[in-house]
Amino acid sequence: MDHCPICDVAVRPENLLRHLNDIHPRHPDTPKLVERLKAEPGRIATRAPSRPLRVSRWQVLIVLIVVLVGIVAYYLVTSGSHNTGYPCVSGNGLAYHWHTTLTITSGGNQVTIPGSIGISFTCMVVLHTHNTDGVIHIEPDTPEQARVYSIGDFFSVWGKPFDNPTGMTVNGTPRTPSSTVGLYDRETIALEYASFTP
Numbered sequence: 001m002d003h004c005p006i007c008d009v010a011v012r013p014e015n016l017l018r019h020l021n022d023i024h025p026r027h028p029d030t031p032k033l034v035e036r037l038k039a040e041p042g043r044i045a046t047r048a049p050s051r052p053l054r055v056s057r058w059q060v061l062i063v064l065i066v067v068l069v070g071i072v073a074y075y076l077v078t079s080g081s082h083n084t085g086y087p088c089v090s091g092n093g094l095a096y097h098w099h100t101t102l103t104i105t106s107g108g109n110q111v112t113i114p115g116s117i118g119i120s121f122t123c124m125v126v127l128h129t130h131n132t133d134g135v136i137h138i139e140p141d142t143p144e145q146a147r148v149y150s151i152g153d154f155f156s157v158w159g160k161p162f163d164n165p166t167g168m169t170v171n172g173t174p175r176t177p178s179s180t181v182g183l184y185d186r187e188t189i190a191l192e193y194a195s196f197t198p
Contacts, residue, residue, distance in 0.1 A: 005033060073121075086157055088123035093139035095146035098185035100136045102154070106196035114198060118157045127157045127183070138183055151189060152179030160198075167192035 001010045004019055006027055011019045017037050024030045104111040118128030126140050127149055136154055140146040155162045168177040169190045175181065181189065 006030070086118075086125045086127060086153070087140075087145050089126050089139050089141045089145065091124050091139060092141070093137075095140040095142060096138075096185075098138040098183070100138065100183040100185070101188045102134045102136055102151070103188070103190045104134075104193065104196055104198075105191070106193045111193075111196055111198050117154075125157050127154050136183060138185075148182040148184070150179060151181045151183060151191075154183065155179065163193070163196075165191045165193050 002013045002016050003009065004011055004016065004023075006020070006024050006029060009019070017034060020030050020034055020037070102113060104113065112132050113129060113134045115129050115131045118125035119130075124139075126138065126145055128137050128139075129135065130137060138149055152162050162179040165177040167190075168175050168181070169188075170181060171188055177191070183189075
């Protein structure tokens with residue numbers, strides 16, 4: 001043990017410098033004593049070199065898997081449906097189960113209507129598609145949901161504007177294009193656009 005030259009307190013040799021700086025910072029002899037002690041070999045403890053951070057491959061793999069699972073989960077929860085006001089249903093059509101076939105042409109070319117419109121990981125909307133065949137499934141579960149939905153409702157679920165079709169037929173009969181045309185069972189609606197992007 002060393003003794004402080006100012007207060008004669010027993011102090012470990014490696015702590016004497018800190019003791020002088022902490023306990024006697026204003027003493028007139030402290031600066032000279034600190035300089036003399038710093039010059040003595042072994043008085044200042046040498047720090048061990050720090051080890052570099054090592055990350056193993058399995059730790060990187062676990063982080064990548066967690067990130068990928070998060071991205072996939074986010075996609076599944078948010079994909080498939082752009083609507084905000086249509087009810088989710090069981091898919092059993094407890095009130096009724098209707099099918100309306102929709103065809104769209106853009107500049108004379110057939111447009112493929114995507115499958116899984118209105119279907120996400122957490123919700124199947126009352127209006128939805130399963131395949132790319134253009135069949136719109138209307139499957140309300142309750143009497144409150146069982147109303148006549150319109151072609152505009154389907155476009156809203158799809159997240160596309162109905163805009164201004166240049167032509168419209170319902171079961172082969174020409175009609176003035178309107179988003180309020182109802183969707184009924186075994187009905188065929190054909191829309192013609194100058195330009196339409198699915």
